[in-house]
Amino acid sequence: MFQLVAKIELRLWHPFFISSVTISETSFTLTYEDKLQTTVNTPIPFDGVGLHSGAAVRLVIRPAGADHGIVFRRVDCASEVGDIPGMWDHVLQSPLCTKLENAQGIQVSTVEHVMAALMGCGVHNALVTVDGPEAPILDGSSVEFVRGILSCGLRQLDRPVRALRVLAPVEVRRGDAVARLTPHNELTIEFDIDFADTAIGVQKKTLNMANGSFVRELASSRTFCRKSDVDAMRANGLALGGTLENAVVVDGADVLSPGGLRHQDEAVRHKMLDALGDLALAGAPILGHYHGSRAGHALTNDLLRLLFATPDSFEWMICDADVAARLPGAGVHWGELPRVA
Ligand SMILES: [Zn+2]
Numbered sequence: 001m002f003q004l005v006a007k008i009e010l011r012l013w014h015p016f017f018i019s020s021v022t023i024s025e026t027s028f029t030l031t032y033e034d035k036l037q038t039t040v041n042t043p044i045p046f047d048g049v050g051l052h053s054g055a056a057v058r059l060v061i062r063p064a065g066a067d068h069g070i071v072f073r074r075v076d077c078a079s080e081v082g083d084i085p086g087m088w089d090h091v092l093q094s095p096l097c098t099k100l101e102n103a104q105g106i107q108v109s110t111v112e113h114v115m116a117a118l119m120g121c122g123v124h125n126a127l128v129t130v131d132g133p134e135a136p137i138l139d140g141s142s143v144e145f146v147r148g149i150l151s152c153g154l155r156q157l158d159r160p161v162r163a164l165r166v167l168a169p170v171e172v173r174r175g176d177a178v179a180r181l182t183p184h185n186e187l188t189i190e191f192d193i194d195f196a197d198t199a200i201g202v203q204k205k206t207l208n209m210a211n212g213s214f215v216r217e218l219a220s221s222r223t224f225c226r227k228s229d230v231d232a233m234r235a236n237g238l239a240l241g242g243t244l245e246n247a248v249v250v251d252g253a254d255v256l257s258p259g260g261l262r263h264q265d266e267a268v269r270h271k272m273l274d275a276l277g278d279l280a281l282a283g284a285p286i287l288g289h290y291h292g293s294r295a296g297h298a299l300t301n302d303l304l305r306l307l308f309a310t311p312d313s314f315e316w317m318i319c320d321a322d323v324a325a326r327l328p329g330a331g332v333h334w335g336e337l338p339r340v341a
Contacts, residue, residue, distance in 0.1 A: 035324030036156040039063045039125040044148040048136025051110055051223075051247075052096070052233075054240030057132040059114065061149065064125040066159035069283055070118055072100060072108045073129045084108055086115060086128070088281040088304040096238065098278055098297045109134040112297065113223075116277030117145035119285065120214030122329015123154060124161055140222035140246040142273055143338065146215055150334050161319045163327060166288030168313045172302040177294040179303040181313075184289035186210050186326040187279075189272045191292045197226055199250035203268035212331035214276060220262050220338040221269035224248035227256060262338070275300055276328065282307075284316070285327045 044061045064071070070086035081104040084090060092101040098112040108130055118126060120142065138144040171180040192204040207213050225233075225242075227249055233239035248266060249256040263269055275292050278300040292300065307313055317323070324330065 035161050035319040035321060035327075037066050037124040037159050037161045038122055038154040038156055038329075039065070039068075040123060040149060041153045041155050044152045046136055046138060046144060046148060048138045049241040050132065050134030051137035051140075051241045052238045053132070053134050055132055055134070057130060057134060057136045059135050060129045061114070061118070061123075061145070062127040062129060063155075064127045066125060066157035068125040068127070070115065070123075070126050070128065070280070072111065073127055074106050074108060074131075074133070075129045076131045077106050081106055086111065086281060087283050088301060088308065091281065091301045093298040093301060095296065095298060096233075098274075098281070098301070107133055110137065111135055112274050112277035113138075113140075113142045114145050114277075115280040116214070116273050117142040117149060117219065119276055119280035119328050120209070120219060121146060121149045121154070121332055122327065123149060124284075125157065137223075137241055137246050140248070141220050141270070142218075142277075143220040146219045147337060150215075150332070150337065161285070161324065161327070162316055163285045163287050163319050163323060164282055165315050165317050166286065166307075166313065167315055168310075170303060170306050170310055170313050172299055172306055174299055174302075177296065177299050178291070179293075179295040179299045180291045181286070181288045181303060181307060182291070185287065187286050187328055188289045189275050189292075190289065191268050191271045191275060191295075193268050193271055193294060195226075195267070197250045198253045199255050200224070200267045203265045205265060205268045205272065207272065209276065209328040210326045210330045212333055212336055214273075214328055215332050216336040216338075218269050218273045218276070221266045221273055222246070222248050222262065223270055224250065224267045227251040271295075279304070285329075287317075287323070287326065288314075 040061055040063050046059045050057055072084040074082040084100045084102040090100045092099045097110040099109040101107045166181050166183045169182045187209040190206040194202045244257045279286055
């Protein structure tokens with residue numbers, strides 16, 4: 001007796017991707033030590049207001065199939081024009097948030113906190129619907145997105161996850177701000193900031209993004225700003241949805257937000273959260289060391305643009321179990337989600 005075992009070549013969706021894996025057609029059991037892609041189990045709704053518009057908005061993280069990636073959909077726009085890929089090459093650079101735009105000019109703003117939550121929880125595929133131009137700010141951190149994702153749970157899909165491995169350093173600068181990626185076995189994020197307001201001052205932190213550290217260490221850290229910046233933004237019709245509850249507002253040595261800080265170094269932790277969300281726009285988990293010094297959303301996007309313009313600086317790889325254990329989302333535990341108001 002012969003047992004015919006046909007082999008199927010799986011090629012993933014990215015044009016740079018050249019590796020392949022083989023599965024048995026008879027069982028569709030993957031024949032290697034793999035890590036499969038994931039999506040959320042069920043739609044997860046979030047209701048809030050846009051930080052800058054102040055308008056009510058509903059965002060829903062919905063299940064999606066393998067190789068779909070993260071895609072935003074403006075459900076208040078015509079269906080044929082409303083999809084916006086959550087990818088680095090769709091970023092419309094903006095100083096205050098990460099804004100995406102598709103070829104039809106449809107935009108969605110402030111995507112970095114939900115992108116960080118998806119990457120930090122190991123969600124590779126999702127359709128994120130929004131009924132307005134700006135994602136809800138919620139409490140100014142990623143913790144509500146993370147709570148929703150973890151309470152809903154993930155399911156595995158039938159394709160292996162791939163990662164982007166940094167092979168050579170890339171660096172971008174704007175004035176005294178620097179963002180850099182260098183080769184490393186895990187995604188580590190290093191960040192330092194230096195603010196004149198002594199309530200923030202000089203802060204520096206480095207974390208490995210595997211072992212559940214995003215959920216435990218970063219997810220609850222809120223966006224922050226100086227009172228003088230809030231006054232200027234309001235004068236320009238921005239930050240209309242900002243409150244002392246959904247942003248940490250500082251004025252010199254004083255923290256104006258009631259309840260104070262969630263961490264003594266909450267500001268640099270939030271910058272690391274933002275960096276993870278902006279790096280997630282690479283379209284896959286990154287294996288490399290990111291260092292941001294006074295960097296912002298636009299500079300991290302510059303870094304991804306330079307990375308993808310420098311083919312020798314990275315490679316795509318299929319993740320085996322060893323690599324998968326070193327990705328963001330590995331080791332996430334519900335019990336480590338910080339309790340916040
Ligand atoms: Zn942020």
